[in-house]
Amino acid sequence: MENRENIIVTLTFKFALEIIKYCESLQDSKKFVVANQLLKSGTSIGANIREAQNAESKADFIHKFKISAKEIEETIYWLELCKFSNNYPNVDELLEQINNISRIANKIIITSKQK
Numbered sequence: 696m697e698n699r700e701n702i703i704v705t706l707t708f709k710f711a712l713e714i715i716k717y718c719e720s721l722q723d724s725k726k727f728v729v730a731n732q733l734l735k736s737g738t739s740i741g742a743n744i745r746e747a748q749n750a751e752s753k754a755d756f757i758h759k760f761k762i763s764a765k766e767i768e769e770t771i772y773w774l775e776l777c778k779f780s781n782n783y784p785n786v787d788e789l790l791e792q793i794n795n796i797s798r799i800a801n802k803i804i805i806t807s808k809q810k
Contacts (some may be wrong), residue, residue, distance in 0.1 A: 703799050704748065707763075708739030710792050713768075714738055719776075720784055729773060729783075736769040740796065753807060760804045769796045 714737030721730035740763050747759035774790050777783040 697717070701748070703744055703796070703803065704741070706792070706796050706799065707744050710789075710796060711738040711741045713789060713792065717784065717786070717789060724782070726783070729777065733770065733773040736766050736773060737793075739763075740766045740770065744800070756806050758806060760800055760807070761800075764797070764800055764804065767793060767800060771797070 705723045714734060717764050718730040718734040718737075721727075721733070743763040743766065749755050749761070750756035751760055770793055771790070774786045774793065778790065
């Protein structure tokens with residue numbers, strides 16, 4: 696049996712690591728509220744997708760991905776706030792990553808509903 700990399704699991708794990716680094720820089724700048732919110736939503740995306748890999752049913756799998764989709768939207772919100780606020784580190788790379796993750800996650804949800 697071929698052991699293939701699960702791209703969405705890998706992307707969301709790498710994204711969570713980047714979010715942790717970014718939030719640590721926010722905490723160093725005493726931007727605790729945004730850092731905490733972004734850390735929660737940005738790391739829970741991958742946690743829910745990882746959990747979906749062991750779903751009990753197709754409905755459970757889709758449900759976990761839909762939770763991830765909500766966390767993706769919340770993360771985009773916090774990143775956009777950072778982008779348009781003064782004195783926040785650049786988030787363009789993070790926004791690019793999360794938009795790519797969003798496209799893949801939504802495609803997985805749509806495809807899973809059709810099967």
